[in-house]
Amino acid sequence: MAICITTLDAAIPSSIRKTIDDVNKEGPYLGIVVPNAFEMNPLLNSSNFVTNSNLPYLDVQGRRFHLGTVKNQKVIMVMTGLSMLNSGLTTQLLLTLFEIKGIVHFGIAGNANLNLQIGDVTIPRYWAHTGLWNWQRYGFGPQDKLPFEAFGDYTRQYGYLNFSNYNVDKKKSASYLNSVWYQPEEVFPVSGTPEERQHAFWVEVDQSYYKLSEKLEGTNLTRCVNATTCLPRSPIVARVDKGCSANIFVDNAAYQQFLNTKFNITPIDMETAAVGLVSLQLGTPFIAIRSLSDLAGGGSAKSNEAAIYSSLAAENAVTAVVNFISLLSY
Numbered sequence: 001m002a003i004c005i006t007t008l009d010a011a012i013p014s015s016i017r018k019t020i021d022d023v024n025k026e027g028p029y030l031g032i033v034v035p036n037a038f039e040m041n042p043l044l045n046s047s048n049f050v051t052n053s054n055l056p057y058l059d060v061q062g063r064r065f066h067l068g069t070v071k072n073q074k075v076i077m078v079m080t081g082l083s084m085l086n087s088g089l090t091t092q093l094l095l096t097l098f099e100i101k102g103i104v105h106f107g108i109a110g111n112a113n114l115n116l117q118i119g120d121v122t123i124p125r126y127w128a129h130t131g132l133w134n135w136q137r138y139g140f141g142p143q144d145k146l147p148f149e150a151f152g153d154y155t156r157q158y159g160y161l162n163f164s165n166y167n168v169d170k171k172k173s174a175s176y177l178n179s180v181w182y183q184p185e186e187v188f189p190v191s192g193t194p195e196e197r198q199h200a201f202w203v204e205v206d207q208s209y210y211k212l213s214e215k216l217e218g219t220n221l222t223r224c225v226n227a228t229t230c231l232p233r234s235p236i237v238a239r240v241d242k243g244c245s246a247n248i249f250v251d252n253a254a255y256q257q258f259l260n261t262k263f264n265i266t267p268i269d270m271e272t273a274a275v276g277l278v279s280l281q282l283g284t285p286f287i288a289i290r291s292l293s294d295l296a297g298g299g300s301a302k303s304n305e306a307a308i309y310s311s312l313a314a315e316n317a318v319t320a321v322v323n324f325i326s327l328l329s330y
Helices: 014-025 037-044 084-097 207-216 253-263 272-282 306-327
Strands: 003-005 029-034 049-051 057-060 063-070 073-079 100-111 121-129 133-136 160-162 179-182 185-187 198-200 202-204 237-245 265-269 286-294
Touching: 014 057, 029 037, 029 063, 029 084, 037 073, 037 100, 037 306, 063 084, 073 084, 084 100, 084 272, 100 272, 100 306, 121 207, 121 265, 121 272, 121 306, 185 272, 202 272, 207 237, 207 286, 207 306, 237 253, 237 272, 253 265, 265 286, 272 286, 286 306
Parallel strands: 003 057, 029 073, 029 100, 100 286, 121 237, 237 265
Antiparallel strands: 049 063, 057 063, 063 073, 100 265, 121 202, 121 286, 133 179, 160 179, 185 198
């Protein structure tokens, strides 16, 4: 039986609330958060996902929450859709509705780390939202305060991207676009005081999850898309320092290299930091596993590699996620 909820507010029908309460009585659950169907379906349609026979899914506010087990862990899996807004909203909804003990987020990503290749699965320790900027006016520089910096709204702590550094004509020493300064998010943790903001640029994944993920190194991953298209070497699982997210699909070598040089970024995506920021504020353990599907503009000049390797990358992400869940003992 499946139940559809078209609105979620203070007037939720008692029958629906009872269904949610009944689900939670069987919890807590591990939350699995996935951006898109092509990333989720390899897990959902596999033998590793055992659907709850009584209530296979629950539809709420346009999101479908799949109930089942993975490696004997009770899970609720949900697809967010593309972008920071969708992933943040969906994670908030998941944590508001259900008894969730931790979140595993997975999908594919662009690669900014020349030491890794397409098909590798990355597990960063820290994530940042690199799409929150203070765009500085032309004529101002690093020594000049940003608007509202004195009030604590903005900062120069995390550095900037100066567009003139990427002029094609090197004779031109300036750009009217000037610079953008990277900003931390304002966060309001449940452990804090309402309306008293804190700031977070780097969101650390759960330390115990990250330590456990070390056991994934050596996982056997798929190397070939088909009989004629294979990667140069067998993919690996690599724990890395940092990843980033923004509402930007990065397919530009200059920006890919900047993110790696400036912030030591490996995976680049459009959702993970939002999942992490919501988890941080609600005090929920979180980890993200991202498989590299393309070189974020740093590869062939002809086209983005994801058109060829996204299915392989999605498969490798699922393999790593299933193996990670099998390591959880609670």
